[in-house]
Amino acid sequence: MERKYKLKSLNTAVSCILAFLLHKFCHAEKICSVPSEPVTIKENNTIDALVVRINTTTKNVTLTLTENPDNAFDLRGFDLILKKRLDFETLLNPEELTVQIRCNKTGSRSITLTVLVQVENINDNPPLFAQSKYTLDVNELTPVNTSVAQIEAKDDDSGVLYYALEPALNPYFRLENMYKPNILVNKTLDYDIVQQVTLTLYVQDTPPLSPPGQITYKATTTLIINIKDIDNRPPWFQPCTRVNIGTAKICLSVGYKGRVNLTERQEGPLQLLPGPIYARDGDKSRNEEISYKIVRGNEDNIFQIDENTGNITMLKPADIAGPISLTVLASQVSNRDQFAATSVNIEVMKKSRNPPKFERERYEAYVYSNSGPENMVLKDRTSNRPFRVRARDDDFANGINPDIRYEVQYSSYVNITTDGFVLLKKTVRTESFALQVRAVDVSTGESGTAALSVLVLPPVGVQSPSEGYRAGDMALLGFIMAALLVLCLIVIGYLISRLKKRNPDTLKLSEVSIFSSSLLSRSMLAAN
Numbered sequence: 001m002e003r004k005y006k007l008k009s010l011n012t013a014v015s016c017i018l019a020f021l022l023h024k025f026c027h028a029e030k031i032c033s034v035p036s037e038p039v040t041i042k043e044n045n046t047i048d049a050l051v052v053r054i055n056t057t058t059k060n061v062t063l064t065l066t067e068n069p070d071n072a073f074d075l076r077g078f079d080l081i082l083k084k085r086l087d088f089e090t091l092l093n094p095e096e097l098t099v100q101i102r103c104n105k106t107g108s109r110s111i112t113l114t115v116l117v118q119v120e121n122i123n124d125n126p127p128l129f130a131q132s133k134y135t136l137d138v139n140e141l142t143p144v145n146t147s148v149a150q151i152e153a154k155d156d157d158s159g160v161l162y163y164a165l166e167p168a169l170n171p172y173f174r175l176e177n178m179y180k181p182n183i184l185v186n187k188t189l190d191y192d193i194v195q196q197v198t199l200t201l202y203v204q205d206t207p208p209l210s211p212p213g214q215i216t217y218k219a220t221t222t223l224i225i226n227i228k229d230i231d232n233r234p235p236w237f238q239p240c241t242r243v244n245i246g247t248a249k250i251c252l253s254v255g256y257k258g259r260v261n262l263t264e265r266q267e268g269p270l271q272l273l274p275g276p277i278y279a280r281d282g283d284k285s286r287n288e289e290i291s292y293k294i295v296r297g298n299e300d301n302i303f304q305i306d307e308n309t310g311n312i313t314m315l316k317p318a319d320i321a322g323p324i325s326l327t328v329l330a331s332q333v334s335n336r337d338q339f340a341a342t343s344v345n346i347e348v349m350k351k352s353r354n355p356p357k358f359e360r361e362r363y364e365a366y367v368y369s370n371s372g373p374e375n376m377v378l379k380d381r382t383s384n385r386p387f388r389v390r391a392r393d394d395d396f397a398n399g400i401n402p403d404i405r406y407e408v409q410y411s412s413y414v415n416i417t418t419d420g421f422v423l424l425k426k427t428v429r430t431e432s433f434a435l436q437v438r439a440v441d442v443s444t445g446e447s448g449t450a451a452l453s454v455l456v457l458p459p460v461g462v463q464s465p466s467e468g469y470r471a472g473d474m475a476l477l478g479f480i481m482a483a484l485l486v487l488c489l490i491v492i493g494y495l496i497s498r499l500k501k502r503n504p505d506t507l508k509l510s511e512v513s514i515f516s517s518s519l520l521s522r523s524m525l526a527a528n
């Protein structure tokens with residue numbers, strides 16, 4: 001019983017002490033207070049900006065800062081203020097700064113106030129490129145949509161950045177999109193057309209069409225993109241004709257021609273047409289070293305090519321007349337897979353002592369002004385005989401060289417046949433014209449020329465081709481008609497004599513007349 005009472009009184013005492021302490025605490029809580037929710041402060045604040053005012057019941061308290069992150073806070077009276085600018089980007093934990101203030105009052109226990117400060121990020125940093133100029137090398141023929149480089153800017157505010165490439169209408173490069181500075185090839189590059197492209201890359205930290213008044217920071221950098229000539233083209237024999245096949249460029253050479261004399265070894269390099277053998281690298285700026293080689297047609301080892309210059313020389317004379325066709329290869333010394341082949345046709349000429357010679361030095365011929373294409377030029381004014389030229393070659397006993405070919409020079413009116421007949425190509429509108437005919441011995445290359453003047457005569461006996469029967473034709477027709485008439489008369493005579501023998505019959509007589517008339521009409525048809 002007594003023990004129970006003691007316990008009870010102890011309980012009461014503890015409760016009393018607790019109540020006292022609680023009272024004291026509550027009292028202390030009351031003398032100083034701060035809002036429990038976090039305080040938000042924008043970075044780049046002004047100095048002395050108020051963070052929070054400490055509520056006190058009495059002015060007779062002492063406040064001390066016990067935790068001061070970054071040493072940025074200060075007390076002025078009962079105000080917690082900022083003594084320097086806060087920078088979101090450099091603070092260790094800007095979203096949660098904890099400031100602690102001890103609040104003392106004589107006679108009471110001190111208490112600690114905690115102020116949570118959140119620093120708000122504002123756009124106060126410009127984006128920056130690491131370099132003001134970037135130099136990039138890109139191989140020509142880099143496929144479209146291939147990335148050349150990704151050049152990002154840094155912004156300490158770590159927001160979204162917006163990029164643009166200028167000039168915007170550069171056809172060769174583009175940005176993947178405005179958020180990603182990935183520079184892509186937009187069009188196949190060809191070193192022959194473009195060797196360098198200079199672009200400006202822009203960046204800004206607000207959307208391109210943001211309202212005015214908003215703070216926007218921008219930065220630019222220069223991109224210098226050098227197009228590199230890659231070894232994609234073989235050597236090209238010169239001269240050549242350029243041909244584009246899709247994006248590929250090729251250059252076609254027609255080959256080379258030359259002449260040597262039969263059983264003669266020529267000294268020095270052969271003179272070729274259209275020029276000496278020469279190939280140049282199709283990749284203009286690479287201009288790789290080229291070496292030459294005869295790969296076909298030189299089985300008899302008559303010719304030799306200079307590996308470096310491409311000049312062809314003779315090692316021995318050719319002993320068979322006719323053409324020799326050589327295949328010459330030009331290949332890049334550094335990359336033999338890049339090569340080109342061409343043909344070199346060398347004509348082996350027979351010896352000749354006399355060149356072809358026309359029978360006359362000048363000729364005269366005639367043509368009617370109404371003559372048209374394919375009409376022959378005529379020999380004289382009176383007859384209609386065609387005009388013909390002949391060239392003799394005294395190397396031949398009969399003067400006829402089968403290798404002679406005729407050519408017309410300086411005239412668009414006429415052409416000449418292999419037999420030496422001259423044909424009009426169009427109607428002549430002048431009173432006369434002159435030209436040169438040339439006879440070439442294709443086996444030796446020798447030639448002779450003669451002058452030809454053609455007089456244009458006014459049209460005579462205008463004939464239309466449909467009525468144009470010649471005298472001979474008409475004579476033949478007359479003869480056939482006469483023969484048929486005689487035949488008819490013979491048949492009629494025979495039939496009459498037979499009728500006279502028998503008794504005359506009217507029916508039979510009419511048969512005879514039908515027969516003879518059909519015979520006549522048929523012969524007329526045949527004549528028409």
Ligand SMILES: *[C@@H]1O[C@H](CO)[C@@H](O)[C@H](O)[C@H]1NC(C)=O
Nearest residue numbers: 033034035052053054055056
């Ligand atoms: C300070 O105390 C007054 C009265 O006690 C109260 O009205 C006010 O809201 C308090 N301020 C803060 C910041 O707690």
Ligand SMILES: *[C@@H]1O[C@H](CO)[C@@H](O)[C@H](O)[C@H]1NC(C)=O
Nearest residue numbers: 058059060061062105106107
């Ligand atoms: C404040 O406290 C001091 C002693 O620390 C005392 O002398 C003074 O009277 C007090 N003032 C008030 C208004 O309580």
Ligand SMILES: *[C@@H]1O[C@H](CO)[C@@H](O)[C@H](O)[C@H]1NC(C)=O
Nearest residue numbers: 062063064103104105109110
């Ligand atoms: C506040 O009180 C504590 C003890 O409660 C003491 O250590 C401290 O020095 C006091 N500070 C001031 C500024 O009076």
Ligand SMILES: *[C@@H]1O[C@H](CO)[C@@H](O)[C@H](O)[C@H]1NC(C)=O
Nearest residue numbers: 044045046122123124125215
């Ligand atoms: C930062 O503060 C300075 C001075 O008050 C002011 O000139 C500047 O515009 C501010 N920057 C931002 C991003 O608010």
Ligand SMILES: *[C@@H]1O[C@H](CO)[C@@H](O)[C@H](O)[C@H]1NC(C)=O
Nearest residue numbers: 143144145146176184185186
């Ligand atoms: C390149 O990309 C664009 C857009 O993605 C696409 O339209 C185009 O067909 C692509 N071109 C090639 C050659 O792949």
Ligand SMILES: *[C@@H]1O[C@H](CO)[C@@H](O)[C@H](O)[C@H]1NC(C)=O
Nearest residue numbers: 168169170171172173174186
């Ligand atoms: C990319 O090429 C297309 C045509 O292929 C052209 O229409 C477009 O303007 C080019 N883009 C840029 C950014 O130049």
Ligand SMILES: *[C@@H]1O[C@H](CO)[C@@H](O)[C@H](O)[C@H]1NC(C)=O
Nearest residue numbers: 259260261264266349351352
């Ligand atoms: C071939 O012989 C002719 C006549 O002898 C001479 O004029 C010519 O130059 C020679 N041609 C060559 C390629 O040697």
Ligand SMILES: *[C@@H]1O[C@H](CO)[C@@H](O)[C@H](O)[C@H]1NC(C)=O
Nearest residue numbers: 269270271272276306309311
């Ligand atoms: C090659 O031939 C050309 C003429 O065809 C000549 O000008 C050049 O000097 C020759 N080169 C050599 C190395 O013989």
Ligand SMILES: *[C@@H]1O[C@H](CO)[C@@H](O)[C@H](O)[C@H]1NC(C)=O
Nearest residue numbers: 408414415416417418419425
């Ligand atoms: C001239 O005629 C020849 C054939 O005899 C032919 O090969 C040549 O093409 C013709 N030339 C012209 C310009 O018509």
